[in-house]
Amino acid sequence: MSVPPTTSRIARPTPRRLQPSSSSSSLNDAVTRLTAQSALNATNTKQYKAALSTEAKALTRTRTNSNSRPQTPSNKIPSDAPASRPKTPTTPRKGVPSPVPFISDMDISRIEPEDALVDCETLEASDVSIEIVEDMPLNNYGQEDKVLVSIRVKPTDQPSVWDHDRSRIKLDPFLGKASQNFNFDEILTGSENKPVYNAVARSHVYAAMDGFNSVIFAYGQTASGKTFTLSGDEEQPGIIPRAMKDVFGYIKQTPTREYLLRCSYLEIYNENIHDLLAPPSMSAAQPVQIHGTGPSLVLAPLREEVVTSLKGVKEVLERGEGNRRTASTDWNERSSRSHSVFRVVIESRERTGTREGGRQTPSGRQTPGTRPPTPGSTRLQAKGGKAVQTSVLSLIDLAGSEKATSDKDRTREGKYINTSLLTLGSVIGTLAENAAKGKQDHVPFRNSKLTRMLQPSLSGDARISVICTINPSKDAVVESTSTLLFAQRIKRVQLHAQKKEVVDTEALLERYRKEIEELKQRLVEREQSAEAPLKRRLSAREQLDESKAMRDLNARIKQLTKLILTSQTVDETKGDESRSVSPVKVDFDLTPYQLQQELLAARRQIDSQATQILSLEEALLARPALPPNAPDSEKDKLLIEQSKTIQELEIVVKGYEDNLGEPLRKVKEDVEKEWSEKVENEAKLREEKVAWADELVRQLEKERRIRLKLEEERRALAAFVQKFDSLSIGSLALPPSKLRPPMPSAGGAGAIFAERQRSRESLGMTMAPVMEVDSPMRPMISLSEPSLLEEQWDALEDVSFEIPFEKVAKPHQVKAVFRKIKENLPI
Ligand SMILES: Nc1ncnc2c1ncn2[C@@H]1O[C@H](COP(=O)(O)OP(=O)(O)OP(=O)(O)O)[C@@H](O)[C@H]1O
Numbered sequence: 078m079s080v081p082p083t084t085s086r087i088a089r090p091t092p093r094r095l096q097p098s099s100s101s102s103s104l105n106d107a108v109t110r111l112t113a114q115s116a117l118n119a120t121n122t123k124q125y126k127a128a129l130s131t132e133a134k135a136l137t138r139t140r141t142n143s144n145s146r147p148q149t150p151s152n153k154i155p156s157d158a159p160a161s162r163p164k165t166p167t168t169p170r171k172g173v174p175s176p177v178p179f180i181s182d183m184d185i186s187r188i189e190p191e192d193a194l195v196d197c198e199t200l201e202a203s204d205v206s207i208e209i210v211e212d213m214p215l216n217n218y219g220q221e222d223k224v225l226v227s228i229r230v231k232p233t234d235q236p237s238v239w240d241h242d243r244s245r246i247k248l249d250p251f252l253g254k255a256s257q258n259f260n261f262d263e264i265l266t267g268s269e270n271k272p273v274y275n276a277v278a279r280s281h282v283y284a285a286m287d288g289f290n291s292v293i294f295a296y297g298q299t300a301s302g303k304t305f306t307l308s309g310d311e312e313q314p315g316i317i318p319r320a321m322k323d324v325f326g327y328i329k330q331t332p333t334r335e336y337l338l339r340c341s342y343l344e345i346y347n348e349n350i351h352d353l354l355a356p357p358s359m360s361a362a363q364p365v366q367i368h369g370t371g372p373s374l375v376l377a378p379l380r381e382e383v384v385t386s387l388k389g390v391k392e393v394l395e396r397g398e399g400n401r402r403t404a405s406t407d408w409n410e411r412s413s414r415s416h417s418v419f420r421v422v423i424e425s426r427e428r429t430g431t432r433e434g435g436r437q438t439p440s441g442r443q444t445p446g447t448r449p450p451t452p453g454s455t456r457l458q459a460k461g462g463k464a465v466q467t468s469v470l471s472l473i474d475l476a477g478s479e480k481a482t483s484d485k486d487r488t489r490e491g492k493y494i495n496t497s498l499l500t501l502g503s504v505i506g507t508l509a510e511n512a513a514k515g516k517q518d519h520v521p522f523r524n525s526k527l528t529r530m531l532q533p534s535l536s537g538d539a540r541i542s543v544i545c546t547i548n549p550s551k552d553a554v555v556e557s558t559s560t561l562l563f564a565q566r567i568k569r570v571q572l573h574a575q576k577k578e579v580v581d582t583e584a585l586l587e588r589y590r591k592e593i594e595e596l597k598q599r600l601v602e603r604e605q606s607a608e609a610p611l612k613r614r615l616s617a618r619e620q621l622d623e624s625k626a627m628r629d630l631n632a633r634i635k636q637l638t639k640l641i642l643t644s645q646t647v648d649e650t651k652g653d654e655s656r657s658v659s660p661v662k663v664d665f666d667l668t669p670y671q672l673q674q675e676l677l678a679a680r681r682q683i684d685s686q687a688t689q690i691l692s693l694e695e696a697l698l699a700r701p702a703l704p705p706n707a708p709d710s711e712k713d714k715l716l717i718e719q720s721k722t723i724q725e726l727e728i729v730v731k732g733y734e735d736n737l738g739e740p741l742r743k744v745k746e747d748v749e750k751e752w753s754e755k756v757e758n759e760a761k762l763r764e765e766k767v768a769w770a771d772e773l774v775r776q777l778e779k780e781r782r783i784r785l786k787l788e789e790e791r792r793a794l795a796a797f798v799q800k801f802d803s804l805s806i807g808s809l810a811l812p813p814s815k816l817r818p819p820m821p822s823a824g825g826a827g828a829i830f831a832e833r834q835r836s837r838e839s840l841g842m843t844m845a846p847v848m849e850v851d852s853p854m855r856p857m858i859s860l861s862e863p864s865l866l867e868e869q870w871d872a873l874e875d876v877s878f879e880i881p882f883e884k885v886a887k888p889h890q891v892k893a894v895f896r897k898i899k900e901n902l903p904i
Pocket residue numbers: 230231232266267268269297298299300301302303304305306409411412413414475476477478546
């Protein structure tokens with residue numbers, strides 16, 4: 078099947094790699110300011126502005142039952158506005174209570190519309206799991222009211238101390254301990270991830286596609302294989318990549334429905350929730366907050382990226398994983414230091430013109446998509462709307478419980494990890510106890526962010542599969558036993574997940590469909606009026622505007638159509654690479670004329686986005702203030718809506734940047750790379766110079782001190798010699814003492830030195846001045862006259878004194894000399 082141009086999809090470039098263009102920097106600044114203001118408002122609650130976005134209202138409406146919702150900026154545009162009015166790529170959801178276990182502050186408006194909606198017609202061969210076609214399970218999601226609990230035993234070189242078969246595990250009796258038998262749904266071994274996925278996750282992925290909230294999580298001691306099971310590696314993809322492949326495979330096999338997929342990725346680190354899809358600086362400045370409880374639980378601000386292909390999912394996952402906190406610990410080289418949650422919101426509904434039910438696989442059997450509604454499932458029907466089914470698939474990689482470590486940071490993280498896992502354990506324990514004894518004891522969900530976030534699912538509103546990983550070696554027996562006890566407890570938790578289909582006229586899918594219809598209608602009207610004879614008298618300017626408006630309408634219709642994913646839009650012959658990666662990607666095989674046209678079209682789109690940015694900015698500035706004493710619920714709503722609006726602005730900015738086109742972006746990246754290398758080299762050079770200069774200063778200082786000291790000694794000696802000379806005892810010779818000091822002869826040290834120099838010179842031995850070879854001082858110092866510093870003291874050993882016998886002083890003479898010296902020495 079070939080993909081019509083209108084259905085080719087856009088692989089969203091990883092935003093991380095995008096550098097903000099200068100043209101958008103002012104807007105980014107505005108966004109940053111607004112974000113900061115939102116954060117400030119959250120704490121100070123001084124100045125509030127009225128809402129712009131509707132989504133949070135929609136989410137809270139179920140709680141407040143209020144209909145007085147302020148409009149989004151896009152809603153405010155009057156009906157007589159030109160058709161070319163730039164629109165928010167996506168508009169936030171509103172309206173009905175979501176059946177999802179926890180609802181995020183929808184961030185779909187951040188996404189370029191053409192990146193956002195998918196339908197099974199847009200799926201490509203590479204997006205679809207082959208296995209799903211042959212091996213689509215029937216409506217078997219395991220025991221619907223029980224948690225599916227499996228154990229994965231990590232392969233080890235050491236002897237295993239656990240004795241197990243396919244469903245039973247117990248400690249090896251040879252260990253001499255009383256061994257307890259544990260029974261689970263599956264006990265898995267080995268390094269193959271495919272059988273693990275099939276056994277523990279596949280049924281729950283299908284359940285999610287069929288409208289049930291599903292949660293799959295990995296629990297276990299650090300380094301026991303949770304991340305390996307959830308994410309895997311190139312060779313052994315784990316549950317997450319396999320699940321996403323099955324999601325697209327399911328859509329491919331379901332021609333009766335159309336789908337919209339939104340992904341979010343978050344982590345709980347040291348009891349703070351961070352959006353892994355947001356730029357790290359932003360997610361650090363604005364941690365995700367949990368608002369509300371139960372089915373109206375809201376996480377905000379949290380990005381949701383709409384995905385239309387496996388490639389898109391991969392990009393989202395890579396970006397999120399790049400932002401995850403891992404560190405090397407005593408037990409795991411790359412240990413997850415946080416709990417991570419990857420979520421896919423699946424919206425789907427009947428396709429127009431198709432009969433309800435009856436989805437057929439190639440083998441002809443009925444598939445989960447068409448199974449009769451689950452008894453007791455909620456199926457709301459309201460006037461004038463189509464039933465939209467919304468479910469959430471949550472894939473959770475918990476951080477591993479661990480022993481104390483010597484590293485301070487790791488200890489702190491470990492404390493938080495262990496505390497939240499303990500809370501999870503006690504929550505599960507209470508739930509199991511309540512289920513077993515029909516009790517209603519208080520469940521401490523609020524004791525940790527993890528349990529608070531999982532509250533709706535753990536309370537039963539989801540199909541849950543838990544995979545507990547253990548290390549079978551002897552030194553991990555305590556941890557493995559604790560993991561098995563946790564697994565045993567969670568097995569007793571009672572579930573009552575229900576499929577919920579609601580008439581959600583505000584579901585994104587529905588909104589897009591409606592918007593497409595409206596746009597088409599407007600296009601028809603414009604075409605008709607353009608053909609009317611009266612219109613032919615339009616001025617050139619008006620005609621230009623008119624054609625621009627029609628082009629914009631067409632472009633928007635195309636964009637929206639691309640976003641809806643149906644089995645018919647799948648092109649099985651094309652690989653991912655065949656897709657356009659940007660709406661304005663330049664094809665250099667085009668003729669110059671075609672390229673010009675492309676350029677013009679791109680410029681027009683950029684213009685319209687610029688206008689949209691302006692209108693959003695204006696709307697932001699124009700919003701009325703909320704009184705400081707407004708009720709908290711209003712403030713909460715406002716904060717959620719403000720962050721929505723900021724996100725809308727960001728996505729428009731991103732679209733603006735994307736429209737610069739891939740080639741331009743490449744050039745920009747190359748130039749940036751080249752310059753950043755140059756800057757790095759310069760910085761290195763500068764560092765070296767600074768180090769050399771420091772060394773120079775140190776040497777100078779050292780030399781100065783030596784010189785000062787020597788100069789002092791020289792002066793003292795000179796004074797001594799002068800005094801000695803002045804005593805006129807040159808005619809006396811002192812008897813050689815034990816130490817035989819080199820006493821100067823008559824005429825003073827100066828004369829001895831001069832004589833000594835002369836004799837050395839006559840022998841061809843010049844005294845080299847004493848100086849450090851690599852001293853930076855050398856070129857600056859001219860030694861005009863020798864100083865004591867330059868004396869080679871060794872040479873003095875050669876000095877000999879000729880003392881004629883008759884001139885040897887008598888003891889009393891010597892005493893007199895020393896007395897005189899003593900008297901005259903300076904103190
Ligand atoms: N079943 C398995 N087969 C082969 N290798 C495995 C298996 N399970 C785990 N490993 C390897 O063991 C190491 C630790 O595994 P992993 O990082 O998945 O542990 P973890 O439980 O997520 O740890 P943490 O809680 O510290 O993040 C990794 O190198 C991983 O590849």
